[in-house]
Amino acid sequence: MTDTTTTPPxxxxxxxxxxxxxxxxxxxxxxxxxxxxxxxxxxxxxLVRSPVAHARINGIDSDAAMAVDGVLAVVTGELMAAHNLAWMPTLSGDTQAVLATDKVRYQGQEVAAVIATDPYAAADGAELVDVDYEMLDAITTPQQSLAEGAELIRDEKEGQTDNLAYTWETGDEAATEAAFASADRVVSLxxxxxxxxxxxxxxxxxxxxxxSVTGQATIYMTSQAPHAHRTLFALVAGLPEQNIRIISxxxxxxxxxxxxIYPGYVVATAASLLIGxxxxxxxxxxxxxxxxxxGRDYYMTGELALTNEGRIQAMRVDMLSDQGAFYSDAQPTRYRAGLFHVCTGSYDFPHAHIKCRGAFTNKAPGGVAYRCSFRITEASYLIERLMQTAADELGIDPAELRLRNFIQPEQFPYETATGFVYDSGDYPTALRKALDAAGYEELRAEQAAAREEGRLVGIGIAHFTEAVGAGPAHTYDIAGLKMIDSAELRVHxxxxxxxxxxxxxxxxxxxxxxxxxxxEETGIPATDIKVIHGDTDDTPYGLGTYASRSTPVGGAATAMVARKIADKARHIAAHLLEAAPEDIERSADKFHVAGSPDQSVTIQDAAFAAYTNLPEGMEYGLEDVTYYNPPNLTFPYGSYVVVVDVDPDTGVWKVRRMVALDDCGVxxxxxxxxxxxxxxxxxxxxxxxMQWITFDDDGNCIGSNFMDYxxxxxxxxxxxxxxxxVTPSPHHPIGAKGIGESATVGSPAAFVNAVIDAVAHLGVRNIDMPVLPDRVWEAIDSAGG
Amino acid sequence: MEITININGTDHTADVEPRRLLVDHIRTGAGLTGTHIGCDTTSCGVCTVLVDGTPVKSCTMLAVQADGREVTTVEGLKSADGLHPVQQAFSDEHGLQCGFCTPAMMLVGAALIDENPAPSDDEVRWAISGNLCRCTGYMNIVKAIQAAAAAASSNGDS
Known part of the structure; x- marks a missing residue:
């Protein structure tokens, strides 16, 4: 393990x-x-939820529900509309129904809410709310949705004449097409x-x-982004922001x-306001x-243009996303497909072009970055699956193919074909280290021998590069709010x-x-520091925790505010030591006069002096706040190697080994x-x-409980x-890059590549996730294996 | 219906509806919120408590079925001697992250090591296979339960 400590335990x-x-x-x-x-x-x-995926609401009868002992109110869309709250804005600039007024557009959509003195009574009441639905055909795939003559899902939306949610493209199309036209080989997935x-x-x-008397709204809520939610509550509900306190x-x-922000939050808040x-x-x-x-639901076609030797010349991608009934992805405003354009991965090539369309369907909305920095999971999967496909098509070892195409350590900072500037990395070292740990060459020999015996062994590789820590204010905002973050430090x-x-x-x-x-930055023992978070009345503004941004942005803010405090403490130390501030140096736990380590004071001495004995002209106290606007994203990466054994008779695959090398900086x-x-x-x-949310042709969600999902x-x-x-980020104050999502982003391709690698010699190139045994068996069977 | 359940060594008598779930009775009746609710279908296991020493998913047992029985929740793990070895081991081995599944995992671990003082990796995994965790990937939970078993054994020896 790399030792990066500079402080004693x-x-x-x-x-x-x-x-x-x-x-x-x-x-x-x-x-x-x-x-x-x-x-x-x-x-x-x-909540009363729609049991059907698409239907017009002809009426709601609440009488039976209201008759239940303990039920106080039934809230419907009509009531919400009277307060201008039947619809709310989404994080992607669309609108979403809070409680349906005209029709329901997916199974599970919120239709009414029952308020009662007891949760059992509320549930009883919800069972008895009688909604008159007039059934409409459900559209359950984006392909159906965009087909000629498809019924309009968003008929309430002004100017919407089809089921297209958005289009987006990036990259240099002409240069990419030219590269493909002249390529030795084109590989597609x-x-x-x-x-x-x-x-x-x-x-x-x-x-x-x-x-209702003071107007104070105290809202306890399962929120990853309490400050942003406070602002959105203020904007949606029209409540004065100073009177809203979100406590997560x-x-x-x-x-x-x-x-x-989900409809249930809005309805409960409205109900509390109305009932008092x-x-x-x-x-x-x-x-x-x-x-x-x-998360996900992207249909992707990716292509690589390559030389015969396996050098990538260009990449092009065409995608279709299933957005559900409302376009409510949580993502930076300017990127309609999140940060998918990190799909050029860890490889050095000049041209890429990506186009994407999103379609409304009769499914739940809300494409969130599920343990992912805005669609980079899909992006990493596509490029790493394409690398496996290219290796199989060109007959080049998949590790060797990656080594031939890696961005080299001396090329950092490296600008990708889609405009990201990667901060730092040493990809060849990472991959070689992971391969060595796995015993790659021996595994290949074993694989060959196993095939002779009719056994299937697969070795899957994925080398991913993430783009996390959104982000620089010049580029990244959500609903207009710049994606900065903050830290406030108070030393008593x-x-x-x-x-x-x-x-x-x-x-x-x-x-x-x-x-x-x-x-690290002040010498105050970690055990002497209490961290407060999640209460908007008691913490400085920030955009919250998702997209692996806490350490890259909030962690940087913390380091910077701690440095401000340490600097003030150094000036106080100079005063106490009767020396010039520029002559004061800091060790792990002391300030001392340069060249005289015996002449020292502790951070605790300086803190006490900050309230008792200050130099002339210095403001009392030892507190400060920093709002950190990162200069760039950070780019953690990793090399994963998976070994699987596949049973050719059943398609069941088992992971024998999973070697994961991560470089998240410090x-x-x-x-x-x-x-x-x-x-x-x-x-x-x-x-x-195994994890998979799917739907039948009527839009019924298969996977609506933990027995099916x-x-x-x-x-x-x-x-x-x-x-x-450990390759530190050069622009992050402490060199950290973030780690929370790396493994979810990088590992799916490694698992799937391992299964494909086991059956590639039969001609199998793809099995969609989840790679269920029946899919594997079918792939082997169709390949004649 | 009047029932008396001994929860963590104290008798709780209450008049409950026959349909009331044990987990709701523990959480709102006895006010012990360390037992959580995660799935409504007996799948995730975060509501697990010990009933007469055996792990039971308390969302699938009625409060009236626990009448006259002894229930142990996470709040009852600690004794006058301090933390239970599983509690200490979960912290020492980083066996928890968000902490939502943790009370149930620790109770299952405690019940396991009562019966099996030195469970293997597979034995621990089998024992906790009715309990989901979304944060840890289980590796450190397994380590923690094995460490707790070792600690409990050495305490017993001393």
Whole structure:
């Protein structure tokens, strides 16, 4: 393991595997999750959801529901419309129904809400709300949706004459076409990255407490982005922003699912406002799976133009995304397909062209970045699957093909064909190290011998490069809000500190790692620093935690504010030591006069002096705040090698080994980084092998509960072997790049490439995810294997 | 219907509707919110408690079925001697991230090591295969339960 520590363990700065401070409450059942919150007079809300995918609403009869003991109100779209809240803006500039007024456009869409004194009564009432639906044909694929004569899904939308949600393209089309026209070889892959769902084990929920006398709205909410949500609440509901306090308590996993604003939040808040009592809504699991932010659902055709020797000349991509009924992707404004244009991957070639269309369908909306920085999961999958296809088509070893095309270490900073400027990397070293650990050459020999015996062994490689940490204000905003983030540091007279963040943990361990950054920069022991986050009244503004942006942006803000504090402390130290500030140096835990290490004071001495004994003209206190606008994204990368055994008779495949090398720059807390990688690899394995939201022809969601939507248990999940290299980001204050999503982004292609590699000699080039045994068996069977 | 359930060593008597789920009774009746709800279909296991020492998914048991029985929740793991070995080991081995599945995982782990003082990797994985975790990939959970088993054994020896 690379040792990046500069502080002793008792300070616990960067590089120490400090035990997590959040664990103390969580292991004793003292966490404070949304459903644990109970307020005096609190009412309970249950949603009535559409059982069908497409239908006109002819009427809603609430009488039977209102007759249930304990039911106080039934909220319908009509009531919401009277308050101008039947529709709300989405994060992608579309509008979305809060409660349906005209028709329902997907199964699970919110139609009404029942408010009652008890959750059982609310659920009873919801069962009895009688909605008169006039059935319409459901459109369940984007191909059907864009076909001539397809019924208009968004008939309410002014100017909308077809089911096209957006079009987007980037790159140099003419240069790309020219490269393809003159290429020795063209390799093509058409694949579907299926709809998946983040499924944190805690569903979404809210406790809305609007005080009708004071106008104060205190909103407890499962939010990965409480500040942005406060602003959006102000804009949507017309409430004064200073009177809105969003508190995001302990979150039971997010993975992108808790980024959007969902109708349930808006209805519960409106109900609390209208009734004058707090209202709690906690989503059911089925509600979560069938209505909230999904991931992926991209139909992709990718092509590479290559020389006979396997050098890539250009890439072109044509995609169609299934957006569901409303275009509500959570992503930067200017990029309609997120950061998909990172699809040139880790390779050095001059030309690329990407075009994408999105279509409305009768499915749930909300393409979120499911453990992913805005569609880079799809992008990494496409290029890494294309590399496998090219290797198979050209007869070049897939590791060798990558080595021939890698961006070389001396080429950084490297501008890609689509305009990203990669910050740093050493891809060949990473891949070679992963291959060596896996015993690649021996595995190839074993594979050849196995084939002789009729056994199928596959070795899958993926080398991904992510674009995370959005992002620079000149390019990245969501709903107009620039994607900066913040940190405020208050050092008290006794030298103990409070750090307040704009980002918000969902299990990533911010309360531990962000304190370590301050410890590194100031010498205050990490255990003396309390981290506060998730309460908009008590933290500086930020865009929140998703897209692996906490460490790249919030972590940078933390380092910068800590440096401001350390600098002021240095000036105070100079005063205490009767020396010039420029003669004061800082070691891990002391300020001392240059050349005289014995003449020193501690950060604690300086903190006390900040309130008791200051130099003339200096402002009292030791507190500051930083809003960090990153100069660039960061570009973590990794090399993954997967070994699988495929049963030719059943198509069942088992992961024998999974070697994962990640380079996320400097690791603040190696223990937590490895935990993030374990989790990410598991979700990558899940998507490649079993996780899948699908629909029947009528738009019924198959996978609306955990019996049908399969999540791997400990029994199925492979064991992982982790490796690392450390290539710091040159523009990040502490050289960190972010790690939360790398493994989910990079690993699906490694798993699928391994299965394909096992059967490629039979002529199989693609099996769509999830790579279910029957699909593998069919592929082998059709190939005549 | 009046029932008495011994939860973490204390008798709780209450008048409950026959349809009331045990998990709701624990959370809102007894006010012990360390037991969570994740799926409504007995699939995810975050509601697991011990009923007479055996792991049970409390979203699939009625409160009235627990009448007269002993229930242990995460709040009952700690003793006068301090944290239960599984609690300490989950923290030491980074066996939790968001912490939502953790109470249930620890209870299953505690029940396992009561029966099997030195479970293998596979035995731990099988024991927790009714409990989902979305954060950790299970590796550190397995390590934590094995470490807890080792710690419990060495405590017992001393």
């Amino acid at each position: 008792e300070i616990g700065g960067i590089g120490h595997s400090v035990k997590r401070v959040e664990d103390a409450r969580l292991i004793e059942g003292q966490g404070n999750f949304l459903d644990d919150i109970s307020l005096p007079g609190m009412l309970h809300m249950a 058409t694949t579907h990255y299926p709809r998946s769902h983040p499924s944190p084990l805690e569903t979404c929920g809210i406790v809305a407490d609007v005080n 308590p302990d979150i039971g996993g997010g993975f992108g699912n808790k980024v959007p 009592q707090p209202v709690k809504w906690v989503e059911t699991r089925t509600g979560n799976l069938i209505s909230t932010g999904f 007279p006794t030298g103990k500190a409070i750090l307040k963040l704009g980002v918000k943990t969902q299990g990533q361990g911010h309360e531990t790692t962000f304190a370590q950054i301050v410890a 690791r603040i807390n190696p223990m937590i980084v490895e935990g993030q990688i374990h989790g990410g690899l598991t979700e990558g394995f899940a998507m490649s092998s 399969l999540i791997p248990t400990a029994w199925e999940t492979p064991r992982f072997e982790l490796l690392e290299t």
